[in-house]
Amino acid sequence: MEMTFSIIKPDGVRRNLVGKIFNMIESAGLRIVATKMIHMSRREAEQFYAVHKDRPFFGELCDFMCSGPVVVSALQAPDAVTKYRDLMGATDPKKAAQGTIRAAFAESIGENTVHGSDSKDNAAIELGFFFAGTELVNRAR
Ligand code: CMP
Secondary structure, three states, rough: EEEEEEEOOOHHHHHHOOOHHHHHHHHOOEEEEEEEEEEHHHHHHHOOOOOOOOOOOOOHHHHHOOOOOEEEEEEEEOOHHHHHHHHHHHOHHHHHOOOOOOHHHHOOOOOOOOEEEEOOOHHHHHHHHHHOHHHOOOOOO
16 A cells, blocks of 8 residues: 545635545545645745756746645555556646546646645655644555
8 A cells, every 4th residue: 555645736726626636536546544725835835846946937836836725635545656646647738648637627737736746755755744644544454
């Protein structure tokens, strides 16, 4: 069993898509181990996306991520990182495969509705950024 980290971004929350996206997540066999709605500060967004700090889109990305509430979740499944990345689809929604979250809902590369960890190591770091171990209450045994 593996865990990954998910964000339903401000565009997804603003458009009332949380339930539809959770349905896709659960239907794909991912278990929601913990979840909460938060409104990131600009500083939290900058820290979370620090790996992108030298990219030209960094400012725009941080502005967007703190523009409204997001839903952060811990998801569990065998091969959860790959499973959730496959379900999200390509970063650029124009390139996202049919049946993926981004193909269904994302409007642009910047406002692309969901984030998911890109490796097991980053999943552990990103989960630790938003969740205490005691909050991961729905782990499968
Ligand atoms: P995410 O998986 O959250 O990780 C980094 C984010 O940067 C990515 O999704 C995109 O939303 C965003 N991003 C990547 N490339 C661009 C770009 N060219 N312009 C704006 N945002 C981008």
